[in-house]
Amino acid sequence: MIVGVPRETKRDEYRVALLPVGVEELARAGHTVVVERSAGAGSGLTDEAYVQCGAELADTAADVFARAELIVKVKEPQPPELRLIRPRQAIFTYFHFAADRRLTEGFLATGATAVAYETLRDDRGRLPLLIPMSEVAGRMSIQEGAKYLERPQMGRGILLGGVPGVAPANVLVLGAGTVGANAAKVAAGFGANIALLDTSLERLRYLDDVTPPNIDCLYSDRHTIRDRLGWADLVIGSVLIPGARAPHLVERNDLALMKPGAVIIDVAIDQGGCVATSRPTTHAEPTYVVDDVVHYCVTNMPGAVGRTSTYALCNATLPYVIELASQGVEAAARRSPALRSAVNVFDGRLVQPAVAAACGLPCETFLAS
DSSP: OEEEEOOOOSTTOOOOSOOHHHHHHHHHTTOEEEEETTTTGGGTOOHHHHHHTTOEEESSHHHHHHHOSEEEOSSOOOHHHHTTOOTTOEEEEOOOGGGOHHHHHHHHTTTOEEEEGGGOOOTTSOOTTTHHHHHHHHHHHHHHHHHHTSGGGTSOOOOTTOBTTBOOOEEEEEOOSHHHHHHHHHHHHHTOEEEEEESOHHHHHHHHHHSOTTEEEEEOOHHHHHHHHHHOSEEEEOOOOTTSOOOOSBOGGGGGGSOTTOEEEEGGGGGTOSBTTOOOBOSSSOEEEETTEEEEOBTTGGGGGHHHHHHHHHHHHHHHHHHHHHHOHHHHHHHOHHHHHHEEEETTEEOOHHHHHHHTOOOOOSSOO
């Protein structure tokens, strides 16, 4: 099979979807890999490194899309890329369709197949292609939150960890999954006071056993959220319902409970955000202020640390890329429940129920027995 790797075009996106070693592994399995020139530059990977491992270079994204049967990307296709996608071509990337009906409808019109990183579940029910980027985003959320708490950034002027004689910041983490747990871990290392909320008592019991004493693991309900919003200097939104739009845990009126200059980092923005006042932002213009509360809602946070993120992501995706290239989407999905769960659109037909429900679109059955 011909596998194509275009350069990412989303604003401030520096990741690439395949490492040179991935090219070598695919070539050893008999596949051809076409990489757009400079695709790896943002992650410090040269064209020469790809060529040495067996890649063919293409001058433009159009050349890559025209040749490849399987396109491997990092972020959802941008409008110019949608026009390059062909019927029956397969695209393996993050899509986050549930948060973007326009993208969903645009992709359906291509007649292609969408295999989404974010809905792929392994045999233990985990999301192995979301976990590495969730780890990065969770850790980055505290790094970014600490910066935007500074007064020149419109924050409260608080040092996250405080100093002797001055109390540290209070951090509210909504959701104790991979993002939330990593955010709490880093915030605890800074010395902040953390309230980590979730609705899973099993998860809270586990984290209570393994996390430092400056993390309070609390059951998430409407009253607790509102109480802690008034307490928090920094709020991390880390709620995830796989494949579906994130629920709003913080409503517009709730901002009145928060301190002027408090900061919200809504990591759930890829899935629509878990704060009612959240809207997508970019690394170039990452924040805006609503009711004296700073909002940071960058949709591709890990893209800012392209080298770390590329290696973390590709380590997880490569086995599935090889399966898709070796067997094709339909055969691979029949053999692998994990890949079957990742197919959101098949030959222009929406087959992911959570996406269909979020977008209000009809859903068909994929691989009916």
